[in-house]
Amino acid sequence: MLNFDFYNPTRIVFGEKTVAKIGALIPENARVLILYGGESAERNGTLAEVRTALGNREFYEFKGIEPNPTYETLMKAVATVREKGLDFLLAVGGGSVIDGTKFVASATHFKGEDPWQILEAWGSNVTQAVPFGVILTLPATGSEMNSAAVITRSATKTKALLASPLVFPQFSILDPTKTYTLPARQLANGIVDAFTHTVEQYLTYPVDARVQDRVAEGLLQTLIEIGPKVVNEPADYDSRANMMWTASMALNGLIGAGVPQDWATHFIGHELTALYEIDHARTLAIVLPSLLKLRRNGKRAKLLQYAARVWNITAGDEDTRIDISIQKTREFFESLGVKTRLSEYGLGDDAINQVIEQLTQHGMTMLGEHRDITPDVSRQILQASL
Amino acid sequence: MLNFDFYNPTRIVFGEKTVAKIGALIPENARVLILYGGESAERNGTLAEVRTALGNREFYEFKGIEPNPTYETLMKAVATVREKGLDFLLAVGGGSVIDGTKFVASATHFKGEDPWQILEAWGSNVTQAVPFGVILTLPATGSEMNSAAVITRSATKTKALLASPLVFPQFSILDPTKTYTLPARQLANGIVDAFTHTVEQYLTYPVDARVQDRVAEGLLQTLIEIGPKVVNEPADYDSRANMMWTASMALNGLIGAGVPQDWATHFIGHELTALYEIDHARTLAIVLPSLLKLRRNGKRAKLLQYAARVWNITAGDEDTRIDISIQKTREFFESLGVKTRLSEYGLGDDAINQVIEQLTQHGMTMLGEHRDITPDVSRQILQASL
Numbered sequence: 052m053l054n055f056d057f058y059n060p061t062r063i064v065f066g067e068k069t070v071a072k073i074g075a076l077i078p079e080n081a082r083v084l085i086l087y088g089g090e091s092a093e094r095n096g097t098l099a100e101v102r103t104a105l106g107n108r109e110f111y112e113f114k115g116i117e118p119n120p121t122y123e124t125l126m127k128a129v130a131t132v133r134e135k136g137l138d139f140l141l142a143v144g145g146g147s148v149i150d151g152t153k154f155v156a157s158a159t160h161f162k163g164e165d166p167w168q169i170l171e172a173w174g175s176n177v178t179q180a181v182p183f184g185v186i187l188t189l190p191a192t193g194s195e196m197n198s199a200a201v202i203t204r205s206a207t208k209t210k211a212l213l214a215s216p217l218v219f220p221q222f223s224i225l226d227p228t229k230t231y232t233l234p235a236r237q238l239a240n241g242i243v244d245a246f247t248h249t250v251e252q253y254l255t256y257p258v259d260a261r262v263q264d265r266v267a268e269g270l271l272q273t274l275i276e277i278g279p280k281v282v283n284e285p286a287d288y289d290s291r292a293n294m295m296w297t298a299s300m301a302l303n304g305l306i307g308a309g310v311p312q313d314w315a316t317h318f319i320g321h322e323l324t325a326l327y328e329i330d331h332a333r334t335l336a337i338v339l340p341s342l343l344k345l346r347r348n349g350k351r352a353k354l355l356q357y358a359a360r361v362w363n364i365t366a367g368d369e370d371t372r373i374d375i376s377i378q379k380t381r382e383f384f385e386s387l388g389v390k391t392r393l394s395e396y397g398l399g400d401d402a403i404n405q406v407i408e409q410l411t412q413h414g415m416t417m418l419g420e421h422r423d424i425t426p427d428v429s430r431q432i433l434q435a436s437l
Numbered sequence: 438m439l440n441f442d443f444y445n446p447t448r449i450v451f452g453e454k455t456v457a458k459i460g461a462l463i464p465e466n467a468r469v470l471i472l473y474g475g476e477s478a479e480r481n482g483t484l485a486e487v488r489t490a491l492g493n494r495e496f497y498e499f500k501g502i503e504p505n506p507t508y509e510t511l512m513k514a515v516a517t518v519r520e521k522g523l524d525f526l527l528a529v530g531g532g533s534v535i536d537g538t539k540f541v542a543s544a545t546h547f548k549g550e551d552p553w554q555i556l557e558a559w560g561s562n563v564t565q566a567v568p569f570g571v572i573l574t575l576p577a578t579g580s581e582m583n584s585a586a587v588i589t590r591s592a593t594k595t596k597a598l599l600a601s602p603l604v605f606p607q608f609s610i611l612d613p614t615k616t617y618t619l620p621a622r623q624l625a626n627g628i629v630d631a632f633t634h635t636v637e638q639y640l641t642y643p644v645d646a647r648v649q650d651r652v653a654e655g656l657l658q659t660l661i662e663i664g665p666k667v668v669n670e671p672a673d674y675d676s677r678a679n680m681m682w683t684a685s686m687a688l689n690g691l692i693g694a695g696v697p698q699d700w701a702t703h704f705i706g707h708e709l710t711a712l713y714e715i716d717h718a719r720t721l722a723i724v725l726p727s728l729l730k731l732r733r734n735g736k737r738a739k740l741l742q743y744a745a746r747v748w749n750i751t752a753g754d755e756d757t758r759i760d761i762s763i764q765k766t767r768e769f770f771e772s773l774g775v776k777t778r779l780s781e782y783g784l785g786d787d788a789i790n791q792v793i794e795q796l797t798q799h800g801m802t803m804l805g806e807h808r809d810i811t812p813d814v815s816r817q818i819l820q821a822s823l
């Protein structure tokens with residue numbers, strides 16, 4: 052096992068009808084900004100519940116945080132927080148709203164010239180953040196239980212990462228019934244996202260971290276078991292509850308503690324989203340199977356473990372077992388309605404050239420757990436994804 | 438899945454040579470009391486490392502916290518903290534020292550007449566606690582990553598529980614090399630303790646909490662895999678590292694979130710320790726197999742799952758599979774050198790009568806996940822353990 056430092060102070064309040072509990076979790080005298088995305092939070096009644104639960108507290112609302120939240124939009128929220136002197140943020144939504152709120156929390160008291168510098172420093176220059184809570188409506192990214200965020204700069208088509216212990220949510224409300232009105236597409240994306248988060252921290256090379264491996268395998272098995280039900284049965288409490296908790300567990304630091312991590316699929320995927328607005332999870336579904344195929348030598352021992360423990364594949368020679376496990380991964384994504392080929396999104400060699408150019412420009416030239424995924428290797432991976 | 442509230446702010450610093458990091462984790466101006474047990478902390482050099490790491494901070498030492506730490510001893514530490522006006526505690530040891538430190542932390546500023554009232558109220562009346570950190574030397578109880586403690590009152594042979602969110606350690610240093618000098622007996626106890634903690638939260642009835650189940654199964658599988666090596670190979674880093682992290686994960690709240698919990702084995706075992714000074718883990722090894730055997734109907738579905746997933750037993754009728762899984766559990770404990778029969782500890786029917794009397798006197802008359810383990814049922818369990 053590698054050395055590690057694990058810290059995660061986010062309180063998780065899990066279950067049906069838990070939104071009302073924010074009344075006890077937010078300071079009585081807090082002056083609050085509620086941040087959310089589009090119409091759905093209003094339509095499904097969550098915002099009404101939130102307003103009631105806030106009681107006599109003064110609050111304002113900021114609507115319009117987009118999928119892949121942008122610096123440009125978020126700076127307007129920062130202006131509101133500063134102008135009105137607000138001191139508590141409440142994110143109502145999924146990963147985009149939560150990530151956006153983390154940026155607003157960090158940017159409000161930022162001392163530098165331009166809060167974009169926070170992204171340039173990967174969050175290391177955050178010294179103060181506005182405390183915030185989360186009402187999760189879309190399980191997928193795990194942002195509700197970690198201290199990282201991905202922010203997009205529209206002007207330059209750049210996706211950048213911010214991470215700071217100061218942006219752990221103080222609490223996150225996870226009510227599985229809040230997912231009942233989500234479209235199947237978003238749920239399928241959520242499953243693929245949580246699955247890929249787990250794989251990025253699990254499918255590298257062995258370091259005898261037995262608990263982390265078993266937990267990761269348990270998360271993958273759970274996603275495989277519940278995936279079809281989550282996508283096809285809108286009001287099934289148990290499958291939604293399991294999805295919600297699995298997605299949080301997939302990126303709350305636990306399975307990544309003391310093990311090598313990959314994340315190349317994410318970094319390559321980010322460029323596809325920034326350039327072509329393909330849903331984040333779909334970019335992962337495009338990149339991951341090809342990456343596993345091409346990186347099989349460095350990942351051999353863990354791929355065989357993945358085949359055996361997650362997919363129950365124990366017959367055949369090593370490469371056959373690896374091939375079948377990768378094929379099953381691809382089929383699992385496809386079974387949820389998520390296409391796994393660039394060509395199915397209308398992209399070809401030109402797109403690959405552009406992605407490689409962007410990766411190079413953003414310094415993403417040494418990716419993966421061995422830092423050996425150069426732009427040339429990224430190109431091969433994308434070509435295998437055509 | 439049941440509703441839950443999960444919160445665990447303890448920072449885990451894991452790995453070789455991490456004791457020195459306390460210098461950065463304890464406030465510069467802290468006035469510290471180091472609490473520890475017997476000679477081993479001095480002999481193995483850990484105390485010397487701690488003193489060096491504290492640098493210029495003023496510190497005092499309190500030696501002599503016994504296994505099953507007593508109110509009587511701990512009140513002397515409370516007096517020291519109060520007299521000298523200390524404001525940070527540092528536990529160097531295993532579960533007993535950490536549990537004792539949690540009591541000292543809670544008792545120092547207790548406003549009531551007698552800090553024993555904290556135990557009478559199960560910790561609900563703790564309103565302030567002295568912050569503290571942990572250097573773990575004996576992995577077993579999980580106390581290094583939770584907010585509970587068990588304290589013994591010698592005068593009345595009573596073991597009582599304290600739990601409060603105010604007594605989470607601020608940090609815990611987990612250095613697997615600190616276990617190299619432990620006697621095999623304590624290591625075997627640690628494995629049994631962590632195993633039983635996991636079972637108490639797992640082997641109840643199904644609530645479709647898939648992640649919690651998979652994690653619990655992963656912890657049990659890990660303990661079974663590493664148990665013999667931990668006990669027999671003193672300086673094997675990987676098995677000790679896995680034991681340390683497994684024991685913390687077994688009782689940090691994660692596998693117990695959103696599921697029913699049993700704990701009858703612990704409550705019955707506590708009386709055996711209080712009356713006859715049998716090591717805590719050994720009392721669990723005595724009670725658990727018989728309890729599972731007798732409670733098989735209420736636990737049937739989970740026992741079958743345990744048989745299949747943890748022990749790979751899938752052939753035979755239900756009761757056969759359950760019997761084999763319980764037998765394997767008993768054999769696992771025995772293989773570590775831990776006896777599982779009351780008679781092997783020189784105890785018989787008289788002892789059973791005494792345990793039942795104490796259980797009744799301590800109000801432990803409705804134990805287990807269904808609250809239906811009456812003193813009569815406890816008697817049957819102990820009789821089956823003869």
